[in-house]
Amino acid sequence: MEITSTGVLTGKAEVREVKGGKTVTNFTIAVNRTYKKDGELKRETTFVDCAWWLNAGVAEYLTKGTVVELYGRIGARAWINRDGDAIANLTLTVLNLKLLGHAGKQGTQRADTEPVQTMTLVVDGKPGEDDDLPF
Template sequence: MELTGRLTADAQVSEVKGGKKVVNFSIAINDSYKPKDGERVELTTYVECAYWLNAKVGGYLKKGLLVQLNGRIGSRAWVNKDGDAKSYLTCNISHLKFLGGSTNSTAAKPGDSKGKGAPEDDDLPF
C-alpha cells in the first residue's frame, strides 16, 4: 500500500536480536471532507512505521518531513486496563521516498558538509 504523510517526531533507530537495526517512526496522514449540509471535517490518521532496509536513513527522518511510503499495512488491537478497546495501524516499509522538507528548517542533515576540494563558488570551470 502507498501512504503519504508527515513524521510526527524524529525517527528512532534501535537494535534487535542478532544485531539487526530498525528505524521506527510515526506519520500523520491528514484528510478532510465537507458533508452536503455541514462544515469541513478534518481527519488525521496515524501510522506506526518500521523500516528495516537501511538504518542510516534514520538520521534524515526528522519531525515534519513529508514522506511517501510503500509497504505492508497491519493493525494492532488490545483492551486497556479500563476495558476500552484500543488499536493502531502499522506499516512494514519496503520503499521510502522523501517528498518535502521538515517544517523545522533548522534541522541538521547528516552529510551536509562539503567534501574536501569542492569548489566554493558557482563559477563554471571553463
C-alpha cells in the same frame, strides 16, 4: 495488503537494535483527509506506526515534519490497556521510502502544511490495473 501513502512524521524516528543484530527504524506518520459534511469542511487524521528494516542511516532525515511517501505492508494491532480500554492502531512495514521535503519550509519539493493523502491498493505486488488502456 500493500499500500502507498503520503504523510508527515509526527516526531523524530528512533532506531533500535533487535535480536540477531538487525536494526529497525520506527516512526509515526499522520495522514490527513479533508472532506465536506453538511457544507462544513472537516478534517480527519489517521496515525500510522511505521517500521523500516533497511538502512538505519535514513533515520537522521526522518524528523518531525518530514513529508514522506511510503510503500509497504499495512497491518493492525489491537489490545486491552491497563485501564481495560480497547486500543487499536495501524502499522506499516515500509518497503520503499521517499523523502519529499519538510512541511512548512520554503524551497523544498513539498512545502505543504498538510500532506496529500494517497492510498493505492496493490494486489500481488502490483498496483491495480487500469481497465481503460490506450491501445
